Amino acid sequence: MERVWAFDLEWVPDPLAGRLLHGLPASVPDGDVLAAMWRAGGATELDPTPFLKTAVCRIVSIAVVERRAHGKGEEPTLNLLSLPRSPRSPEESRESAVVATFLEALGKHQPQLVGFNSRDSDLKILIQRAVVLGVQAAEFSRRPEKPWEGIDYFARGADCNVDLKEILGGWGKSVPSLHEIAVQSGIPGKLDVDGNDVAGLWLEGRLDEIVAYNEMDALTTYLVWLRLAHFTGHFNDAGYAEEQARVRALVAREIAGGKRHLERYLAEWDRLRAAIAAR
DSSP states (O other): OOEEEEEEEEEEEOHHHHHHHHTOOTTSOHHHHHHHHHHHTTOOSSOSSOOOOGGGEEEEEEEEEEEEOOSTTOOOEEEEEEESSSTTOHHHHSHHHHHHHHHHHHHHHOOEEEESSIIIIIHHHHHHHHHHHTOOOHHHHOOOSSGGGSOOTTSTTOTTEEEHHHHHOOSGGGOOOHHHHHHHTTOOOOOSOOGGGHHHHHHTTOHHHHHHHHHHHHHHHHHHHHHHHHHTTSSOHHHHHHHHHHHHHHHHHHHHTTOTHHHHHHHHHHHHHHHHHTO
């Protein structure tokens, strides 16, 4: 579509949900509340932080790589967007502000979404948390009378949400992780942080590091989508090379603007490409 958003969310167990659902007093520290939630969720010595139901987790960061096509003969443009824009701002970092801002933008711009497990995870937690928080998202929720007459983010199988995991995955152990698909394709996967680290970083107040990690995951999601689009014939070899060059230019621009964490991403991209070229 004309506007594509490759997106990724980061979330952590919500201490308030833990207190309300497990009858814990406000005096119990957030870290102890999260530990209680993980125990209730089946924590073991081998898996001390099991995946919890998304409804009891709070969204702390959202990152997007936007590809926007323009008129005939014009180059498409890429942007890297993230919420909260200022991780050190208490107001911008409020979950309700992050969720409301993103859903309002989805309703306004109606992009084609690209994610990894976005159909059953990312979109669902957005809706669940919006309901819990009392966020209104009327434009996002508006559905066309007929499926072919417009964007419908609630419809399963609709082209407005391309779930890479659903397309590339299978059953059980045949389902790859984003990291496994990416690194074998010469695309950076997980670097210094993975999803299991996010709750600890959040408890320590290191939201800026979560946003940085989130942005790299969004870039990886976008690059895997490009590779899939090349596989399906949407880009020929030359067009695919041009699209990758646009991503490199975007990363370089963001680094020049102060996002130094992306230097590591660019270096890893070069390392993986060289390793694959040499095999």
